[in-house]
Amino acid sequence: MRLLARAYVGDLHPRWEHLAAAGRTADRLRARSTALVPPHVAQAVWVHDIGYVERLAATGFHPLDGARFLRRIGFPDEVTALVAWHTHAQHEARLRGLLAELADFPYPDQDALDLVTMIDLATSPQGLPVRDVDRLREIVGRHGDASVVSASVIEAHDDLLAASARAKRRLGLSLSWPTGSDGAAIAGQQGDDAPGLVPCIGYPTTAARR
Numbered sequence: 001m002r003l004l005a006r007a008y009v010g011d012l013h014p015r016w017e018h019l020a021a022a023g024r025t026a027d028r029l030r031a032r033s034t035a036l037v038p039p040h041v042a043q044a045v046w047v048h049d050i051g052y053v054e055r056l057a058a059t060g061f062h063p064l065d066g067a068r069f070l071r072r073i074g075f076p077d078e079v080t081a082l083v084a085w086h087t088h089a090q091h092e093a094r095l096r097g098l099l100a101e102l103a104d105f106p107y108p109d110q111d112a113l114d115l116v117t118m119i120d121l122a123t124s125p126q127g128l129p130v131r132d133v134d135r136l137r138e139i140v141g142r143h144g145d146a147s148v149v150s151a152s153v154i155e156a157h158d159d160l161l162a163a164s165a166r167a168k169r170r171l172g173l174s175l176s177w178p179t180g181s182d183g184a185a186i187a188g189q190q191g192d193d194a195p196g197l198v199p200c201i202g203y204p205t206t207a208a209r210r
């Protein structure tokens, strides 16, 4: 999965640093608990921002563009739905008038979606560990008060933190993860260059599904 992510996002900086760090975090959490972090969650994390790639940006709304691309090349609903709805995408979709298009993807399992959201919010744009509350503050600061992105994050703020907290509780992480002591311990579990724990196998890469 990381190969697909790197092939499309590897030249996009710092988007790649964010995506690769989030993917590595998903792999480490999965290594810690394969039962609580299913493979499709780690796969979705590795590609959740692939819709930022310019040649895939048909609508300019990256969760939808990414999910449509992944569906087109054959990924199943359990992955594409997580990409489509990640990090409360429904708020920005509504503000952009794209909610009906987003709803073309089934709403994912809530526990899985919480995990993707938690990892996204734990990873800074440069790929560094960050607390969810600080990440949300950073997004609004970066995009400015008048942007659609900021408006959707402000609207979804409490729900995003609640999703992140639910996922942390399920995984037995502290609320300060990934900046607390458990963050450092998990970060040290696996080298960054270790082989991916979630290989991209079993899914077609060329056949269009729809």
Ligand SMILES: [Fe+2]
Residues within 6 Å of the ligand: 018, 022, 048, 049, 120
């Ligand atoms: Fe992200």
